[in-house]
Amino acid sequence: MKKVWITSLVRDKDLVSKILSTIKKYGLKGDGHFWVDDLQHMAWLSPKENIIAPETNLWVIMGAEKDIEKDSVRYGLSLLALSVQAKRGHGFHIMWISPEKEIPQKSLPTPLRGAEMLTASSASLGAKMVARANTPPPAIDMEYRLDVHANPGLGVWIEVGPARGHKWKGAMVGANGGEIDAHGVGSAGELPRKAVLEYPMQGLKLELGNDQYTAWAVQNFLTEDLSYYIRIKDIPKGILFGPYSEEKGAEVHVIRF
Structure with a gap:
């Protein structure tokens, strides 16, 4: 039923x-x-x-x-x-x-x-x-993967990465409000216990319209089997994320809470 x-x-x-x-x-x-x-x-x-x-x-x-x-x-x-x-x-x-x-x-x-x-x-x-x-949900293809991992001991972690058939040369996640205080790279679907981060960056300042974001990033090469994880404290108003890029006008995905 x-x-x-x-x-x-x-x-x-x-x-x-x-x-x-x-x-x-x-x-x-x-x-x-x-x-x-x-x-x-x-x-x-x-x-x-x-x-x-x-x-x-x-x-x-x-x-x-x-x-x-x-x-x-x-x-x-x-x-x-x-x-x-x-x-x-x-x-x-x-x-x-x-x-x-x-x-x-x-x-x-x-x-x-x-x-x-x-x-x-x-x-x-x-x-x-x-x-x-009684209707099967339609299949909607996305360019990215996005998930949440949380428990009272580890906090709230956001997982991002490329969808099947896509690859990212690095990754970035920014928060509008709240505070990012940890990050890592590891297998998709599972918080990494240890991680080797390539050129990790913290405290990047970004603007999107009237919103201000503070971002963390890495330059690890990501596939559909590898993800970037960041931990967020407090209550952000939103996040943006996507492949890492040093170019202005780089494409990002935005989630407003």
């Missing part, structure tokens, strides 16, 4: 029960949790295994615009979304349900801006949920 996982930012048991009843009515299995805003203990990690489970085909997030005003909530949701997309692909079905007024898609963190936006009172809600849950 196809499964729908609900992440509710709204502490409204009646509303969540109503959505779960709709899911059941359409022959789907529903489960979920209420969001816990606790970055220190990495509470955002708790639902990850349920969302990336093979039987889960749709992730529903419930919340109003006021529920994503706090930086800690936006950052936690972003880290969870990036972790899910790294395992299930960028085409994985995500639906955002607002309790009343539909919120602007552009107000969401970058990793969630592909979500389908609906309200809890939408007449087509049930039909759309069953359609998404």
Whole structure:
């Protein structure tokens, strides 16, 4: 049976029960949790295994615009979304349900801006949920790999690298806010215990529009099997990353939390 996982930012048991009843009515299995805003203990990690489970085909997030005003909530949701997309692909079905007024898609963190936006009172809600849950997610090819590794002992690490068929002559990650305090290079999908860094750089100052970034970089040659890892402390407003380049106007990828 196809499964729908609900992440509710709204502490409204009646509303969540109503959505779960709709899911059941359409022959789907529903489960979920209420969001816990606790970055220190990495509470955002708790639902990850349920969302990336093979039987889960749709992730529903419930919340109003006021529920994503706090930086800690936006950052936690972003880290969870990036972790899910790294395992299930960028085409994985995500639906955002607002309790009343539909919120602007552009107000969401970058990793969630592909979500389908609906309200809890939408007449087509049930039909759309069953359609998404029974439709394989589209394959979206990316030029890069991006993942998050986190536990209370090691902190939050961002992994970046080239996608299959691509190669990078070095890598760079910059943070807008927060603080990068460690980096390394190693096998894709696993934090390196030791690393040989080629021409490591720290504290690079970058500007993108009105945003200021502080970046770290290396010139290690990266393939689809090798990644660059950086650890971020506190709560950044966003990150940029890509192949290392000394040229102005070099292409970078930007994630805003």
